[in-house]
Amino acid sequence: xxxxxxxxxxxxxxxxxxxxxxxxxxxxxxxxxxxxxxxxxxxxxxxxxxxxxxxxxxxxxxxxxxxxxxxxxxxxxxxxxxxxxxxxxxxxxxxxxxxxxxxxxxxxxxxx
Ligand code: AMP
Ligand code: ZN
Numbered sequence: 556x557x558x559x560x561x562x563x564x565x566x567x568x569x570x571x572x573x574x575x576x577x578x579x580x581x582x583x584x585x586x587x588x589x590x591x592x593x594x595x596x597x598x599x600x601x602x603x604x605x606x607x608x609x610x611x612x613x614x615x616x617x618x619x620x621x622x623x624x625x626x627x628x629x630x631x632x633x634x635x636x637x638x639x640x641x642x643x644x645x646x647x648x649x650x651x652x653x654x655x656x657x658x659x660x661x662x663x664x665x666x667x
Contacts, residue, residue: 560596560651574625578614581625581656590659591629595622601652604641618654631658 562568570582584592597614635658640646
């Protein structure tokens with residue numbers, strides 16, 4: 556499968572990791588849109604938000620349990636934003652489910 560995030564998981568494409576465990580990986584975005592911009596992904600290939608099912612959804616709650624820890628380790632105590640783009644109109648460019656963790660400044664209040 557030609558998925559760049561699966562290649563990051565396997566190590567075929569290098570990345571700067573912010574966190575890793577048996578279920579998920581977090582790495583620094585290659586084109587950061589905020590002073591801190593981390594991408595958090597499940598190790599299981601799920602195409603997008605639309606691919607979340609009863610069988611695989613526990614990894615999503617796991618991601619959200621770990622996000623505060625990653626945020627704290629990256630000095631985001633003043634707050635942060637989590638974004639998941641879904642599909643073409645949602646701005647998704649990599650079709651492996653991921654959550655953007657953005658912070659390090661007061662973010663724009665517009666979201667669309
Ligand atoms: P999205 O547009 O929501 O699908 O987000 C995909 C994100 O992946 C973008 O913010 C890209 O900058 C980021 N990205 C793409 N390739 C890499 C890579 N090799 N290492 C780190 N981040 C990447
Ligand atoms: Zn993938």
